[in-house]
Amino acid sequence: MIDRRAGPNKDQGNQFVPSDQAAPPARPKILATYPMPARVVEKLRSFADLTVLDGETDPQRVLDRCLGMDALICTLMTKVSADFVERLPESVRILATYSVGYDHVDLKAVDGRGLPFINTPDVLTEATADIAWLLLLGAARRGWEAQSMLREGRWIGWEPTQLVGADVYGKTLGVLGFGRIGRAVARRAAGFGMKVLTFQRRPGSGEPLPDHVELRGSLDEVLAESDFVSLHLPLSEQTSGWLNAARIATMRRGAIVVNTARGGLIDEAALADALGSGQIGAAGLDVFVGEPNVSETILAAPNTYLLPHVGSATSSARDGMGLSLASDLEAFFAGRPMVSQVDTAA
Ligand code: DGY
Secondary structure, three states: OEOHHHOOOHHHOOOOOEHHHOOOOOOOEEEEOOOOOHHHHHHHHOOOEEEEOOOOOOHHHHHHHHOOOOEEEEOOOOOEOHHHHHHOOOOOOEEEEOOOOOOOEOHHHHHHOOOOEEOOOOOOHHHHHHHHHHHHHHHHOOHHHHHHHHHOOOOOOOOOOOOOOOOOOOOEEEEEOOOHHHHHHHHHHHHHOOEEEEOOOOOOOOOOOOOOEEEOOOHHHHHHHOOEEEEOOOOOOOOOOOEOHHHHHOOOOOEEEEEOOOHHHEOHHHHHHHHHHOOEEEEEEOOOOOOOOOOHHHHHOOOEEEOOOOOOOOHHHHHHHHHHHHHHHHHHHOOOOOOOEOOOOO
8 A cells, every 4th residue: 555645755766655664654842841740741752752851941042942843841930022932943833831821921922923822721720729728828827937936946835825817717808810710719718608709800701609709890899808818810911010009008907918820910019018017917929029039028028928839739730731731732733623722812
């Protein structure tokens, strides 16, 4: 049988070669900027030639390694600017980010170049919602101070006035951003007897609201009526520095702020001032402006519970993120539709 898909064989002029001697279809070449979980590497290697860098974040060095690659898997540690997209080698036909958030990617540039772009929604929702609750409870109940006191040998025994924190049960939680993660955080609040306030741009869209969730007319109204607020907005030009001094001044005195979304949503200097004055009672933060550096003002502020961006750090979430990218990449190279393609024109 003649296999016409194999194309002409250079050594034999324009004769077609029999299928039992035909070259197998070319495997796509994929570059990943960071080591990934074993199951993800195994899945990618099942259909592609995979090159894994050792945590490369420098845009120029990533670009250099993209030469001859068909796909790039980066993380939020690589700034995919317009310049980066313009200088991506022609061979790169698809871009993937090992994250659900994509504020590090210039979507307009990606769209302009006609590059399909995929991310990792859904699979990290529950893990991230759990971390929001760790932050909420850790901030409210002075978890870091308590740990430090115990580990540093400063605990001299139970005292009636020692490490007194804020009540959580029965309080009001404002969920700012009611997407997948915001909803998962709100769901957990039912077990704490909390009322949840939120704002939806298009009320009535999506799943019906649970009984303990009430809508307000704006994010600002939610902010002003809550004892706790948890941020779940995407970072964009419109939301950059959203929680600023003016908004903090409208909050209930002693309210507690939780952020598992992006550091840039908060004006960190304003938050640190408010923690110092007691306007904000405590803050639980997993994300920071300028990560991995954390500003001295935040580190020095009182009543914080800080984590190094671990919202999605469970094995099922991190495996799920990579496996979702891998199955979309496999689909792309096989000419099938992908599940998590970002609408770059939106
Ligand atoms: C994301 O996916 O955007 C998180 O910030 C990291 O898991």
